Amino acid sequence: MMLPWLLLIPFIGGLLCWQFELIRPNTAMPRWIALLSMVLLLVMALFLWVSGDYSLSQVVGNTPDWQSQFQLPWIDAFGITFHLALDGLSLIMITLTGLLGIMAVVCSWKEIDRRVGFFHLNLMWVIGGVVGVFLAIDLFLFFFFWEMMLVPMYFLIALWGHESEGKSPVSAAIKFFIYTQASGLLMLVSILGLVFMHYTQTGVFSFDYGILRETPITGVMSWVLMLGFFIAFAVKLPVVPLHGWLPDAHAQAPTAGSVDLAGILLKTAAYGLLRFALPLFPETSQAFAPIAMTLGLVGIFYGGVLAFAQTDIKRLIACSSISHMGFVLIGIYSGTLLALQGVILQMVAHAFSAAGLFMISGQLYERLHTRDMRQMGGLFGRLGALPGFALAFVMASLGMPGTGNFIGEFLILFGAFDVVPWVVVIASAGLVLSAIYSLILMHRVYWGPPREKTTIARLDGREYAMLLSTLVLTIALGLYPQVVLDISQGAMHEVRHWFAVSPSFAG
């Protein structure tokens, strides 16, 4: 019964952080508690990783193939239960959450000096909410966690954020909140609609994923419900034109916030699409696929051009995420196993590379007190090892072979080529664009004549270890991606199966 513990550790850890600060202000205790809970979370996830069997299930049955489950009754009148379950997909995402949770705690070690306990309370609760999203398979519970992770994130941005281009962090936080809240509302309506459809067919209320998945829905209703889910996830992914909150939220969030936003919060959207949108509405999703892929293409190019035009280093990285998630969208809706596996890898790899880049911009900010690239330039020789790491992560972000990002992107493209060759050909041109905006970052920040001759504080041991471990993970993914692919194979096989059962499938 480890599943509830995965959920409880961050929540309890967060409360402890907060209480400790109330009892004894100005200690490092909250940091250590937060770190400990994250390590505990990671260790448990790794234990599940090693002990479980996530290989390809030969027969895809009608019941989902969960590795472990946990169920408690909750609101019987509406058939709502506290139902958690875990398969390869959720396990990968939870492990990622644990890893990035550690990064987030470590990278705020010096950056955050106000209300440390409350900060970690929020951080831990964001992570708890995300873990809940990855575990819940009762749709009501899923929605509960989906909304729950927003509130602490709002506080992280609003209370510990930075000003950017004259805008206060509170406005960015509000923007983030309204966008996600409004889209969450759409999802709630869709969930309720789905449940009522099921009720009218069977006379039983149920919010359970496994049961609702069997509900046949056709016609206009299926489009409306599917779009409700899609828009909710599209805001979070984000898909152009619903991306407006992302650059602001990223630019103004503290480093830990950005790391978690890019690393795991965005991934909840892709997870949602894979777990709910496709299997619940296979036919409609099938019919919707061309539109979704077009949106993906628009995202790749629009995000890329946007990234190129930024002057704020964190906004540049944020916009590049939009571009990268365009590939994810194309991969998801092409529906081949190869592309879906690529999606998983792209998500994990992007989490690392974006986290690395955000940590570096945080470290630059601590040293230079600006994120404006027009005031940088020529920093390569003045920062010790930091520019080397920056170079490595920039290369990862442009999909250099040897990094996980390359495998992810190329598996998506290889997989989708069978189904939609033209989309792939156009998307490939995005590789040039990603090279342009990535190298522009190097160019504006590190190359060129140095403004002063003095050296700036070099990386300390904590920062070095943080960047090095992220880099090692990125490269390990690029050279031995099977570690992840083997775990996700069963789950992706199932998604492919559900997506492919519809008769209109072309491939």
Next chain:
Amino acid sequence: MNILFLTPLFPLLGALVLAFNPRLPDRIAGLVGVGSIGLAALVMVWLNVTFYGGANEGVTQTLWQWVAVEDFRMGFSLYLDGLSLTMVSIITGVGFLIHLFAAWYMREDLEGGPGFARFFAYMNLFVFSMLLLVLGDNLFLLYLGWEGVGLCSYLLIGYYYENENNAWCAFKAFIVTRIGDVFLAIGMFLLFAQFGTLNIQELLRLAPEAWGRGDLMAELAALMLLGGAVGKSAQLPLQTWLADAMAGPTPVSALIHAATMVTAGVYLIARTHVIFELAPMTLGLVGLIGMLTLLVAGFAALAQTDIKRVLAYSTMSQIGYMFLALGVQAWDVAIFHLMTHAFFKALLFLTSGSVIIACHHEQNIFKMGGLRKTLKLPYACFLIGGAALSALPLISAGFYSKDEILWLAFDHGHTWLWLGALFGAFLTSVYTFRMIFIVFHGREQIHPHAGQGLAHHVPLIVLAVLSTFVGAMIHPPLENVLPAGPEGQFGHSVQLMLEILAAVVAIVGVGIAAGLFLGRRRLVRSLVQTKEGDRLWRFFNSAFAFDWLYHRVVVRPFLFIGRLHRLDWVNSLMNLWPGLALMLNGLLSDTQSGRLRWYAAVMTGGAIATLLLLLLL
């Protein structure tokens, strides 16, 4: 053969050691950087010994299963046959000499400043990637090397990053080659979709079974591969980056932008020659691109003032010859020319590096002059290298490879290509000896200090020997890998005649260069001073103004689009909602003015309106 993996491993280890210890003393960093390539070269010697002693057949060494999803199975596997052995030998052999020279060059160049270890880290990483490129047994692994060499090229072009311009040159090189890489990627998608594998040997086996000669799919696949090759090898229309790539340190130009990386495109086409044989139209295009490039580059080299840019354009033009050879299905000759070119072009670049250091970082040939008395060894090396580049008969290595290309182009019935190549050969000897006469003859304008030391002399002398007929005696073991090409139409007498013709053309070129550039150069000067002459000079100097064209057609529109999106107009549309809310808010809050008179009026008005409604309805 089980030590094959050591060849790339040593450079990789060297790169890692240097990358993580940037403050190693120069002496140790040099030892690590040069030593790792030396060890790789030793392994290469061993590979050669066992290869010639063995069955001459391809051997695969799988290191680990890289990716496996359904049919998509890519091994991290190395494949050694005659072709990859030739490439490995060039990369580690010539690479070692260049590294050795670089140890001298960088010490002189940096004068104790930082960056020595960084330089060798990049260089070692480059050799590692290049080895993976030629050893990869599937296209996926080849692509890893392919992008890796691009990265190292980028880093090394921008090595002197404090100069803004160098960084832009590096940027340009990366982006332009990346455009080619996209084509290569699409080619890989296409091949995988067709055959379900990316293993090169399997592809070469399956392709003729599935495709007929001239099938659309075959043409498309070949065209995509060609796109990749054109970008990496700086051929038309993606050639613009190479001349700017000279911003890097000179040993880099020798290793990456002459001897190895830029020939990767030639390797790729030779490696996948079966696909090109099935695509006659694309194959014709390969030859045509080669010819056009060698002519454009030849004219451009005539009108350069920077010694390295002359060499850069000559590299482009020599790779043009290799493409031409591929286009006329003279596969093995293309690789043979690749090898001799690696020798003499590395020699020329290293020597020019020696000259540049001797002349206190002066690169303008018109500011040198008369160096033959003071720089004896570089002069001799330049003469030997220049002779090989111009394919002067019998004594030079270039003669044997280039004349073979000319002859086979004619023999396989491509008369136009042959004519272009012959004219290119004429241009080559003119621009080569123009450079030599201007730099080493005439009035002395600068006081050079000659390079000293073994690290300086040994690479130059070894490469000089290899650039003579001695180098041409090395025959790459390509018989089992590359087919002989179609039957020729002509006999030996024709061949002899053509060879004599080519030799005469080359010598005439030298003569014309002597007439124009030895002495006072009055004729050239008066020509350039006319209006048309000046215009022509600038046109050639800019290599037919491709940069200008691309700037207008591609760069400016892109920058414009970038500016347009700076404010994210899609997002601005979303901001209409808060605007609407604010407007409504304004309307309503205006009614709460706090003035009694207003409230009373509204109340009365409201009451009357309600009453009226009640009465009327």
